[in-house]
Amino acid sequence: MSGFPGSAHAAGTIVLPALPYAENALEPVITANMIGFHYGKHHKGYVDNLNKLIAGTEYADLPLEKIITSASGLLDKTAIFNNAAQIWNHTFYWNSMSPKGGGEPPAALKQRIDASFGSVDACKKELAGAAVSQFGSGWAWLVLDGDKLKVVKTSNADTPLTMGVKPLLTVDVWEHAYYLEYQNRRADYVNAVLDKLINWQFAAQNIG
Numbered sequence: 001m002s003g004f005p006g007s008a009h010a011a012g013t014i015v016l017p018a019l020p021y022a023e024n025a026l027e028p029v030i031t032a033n034m035i036g037f038h039y040g041k042h043h044k045g046y047v048d049n050l051n052k053l054i055a056g057t058e059y060a061d062l063p064l065e066k067i068i069t070s071a072s073g074l075l076d077k078t079a080i081f082n083n084a085a086q087i088w089n090h091t092f093y094w095n096s097m098s099p100k101g102g103g104e105p106p107a108a109l110k111q112r113i114d115a116s117f118g119s120v121d122a123c124k125k126e127l128a129g130a131a132v133s134q135f136g137s138g139w140a141w142l143v144l145d146g147d148k149l150k151v152v153k154t155s156n157a158d159t160p161l162t163m164g165v166k167p168l169l170t171v172d173v174w175e176h177a178y179y180l181e182y183q184n185r186r187a188d189y190v191n192a193v194l195d196k197l198i199n200w201q202f203a204a205q206n207i208g
Contacts, residue, residue: 014054014064014084016047017091025099029192034180042176043090050083064088065161072162085157089139089170093177096169098199105200109207116149124194126151127171131190137174140190143167144207168203 019039024032050067054060059067059080067084071077105113105120117123123142130153131140138155143165152160160167171193178189 014047014050014087016044016087019094021099026097026197029189029196030097031181034178037180038176039090039094043087046083046086046090050080050087053080053083068159068161082157085159085161088161089157089159090172092167093139093170093172095202096171096199097193097197098201099197101197101199102195103200106204109200109204112149112207123149123151124198127169128187128190128194131171131173132187134173140171140173141167142169142203166206168206169198169200 019035023035023039026035054062054067059070062070064084064087068081068088071081071084074081104110110120113120113123117126127140127142130151134140134153134155136155138153138158140151140153141160143150143152143160143163145165149168150165152163152165154160171190173186173190178186182189
């Protein structure tokens, strides 16, 4: 993915990428307390786990995206895939939001959204529907499939990187993404992210 830092990689070690903003920058939708646990505990935990799992293996010196695509579908590499994909998905999620998010997409992206969904509101409604209806843990994604934009959802650590489509944006609907503040109100969290934080500029950059 052009320009997207899935993770830093130094001397055979996967490094937790820095957040693209301060921990309190997304308040009040996502509080510093939520990010402290989500980024500082969960995201960091996946990085720590993956480094232990790949130490001394053929994956040790591979970039994160290569680890994901190489381990995908291999039963004996499930733990490696899950931790690697969760690192990548989470970094993509942080970049899918911005303190100045929401509003109208850039003109070129808006044209594509209008062509694929009819309107920006219809696109957001489909994203929200996918996010809220995802059973259990997972992700809702805006992707580019050929020339058409689509909404897809994935379970657990699964990612569009292994689906032959290009991810543009994501919303995390694992409970740890929202439960501290929103409890069982997943829809409130999802709609607040889409209305106030979604980073259309990031999606436009990913189309490239």
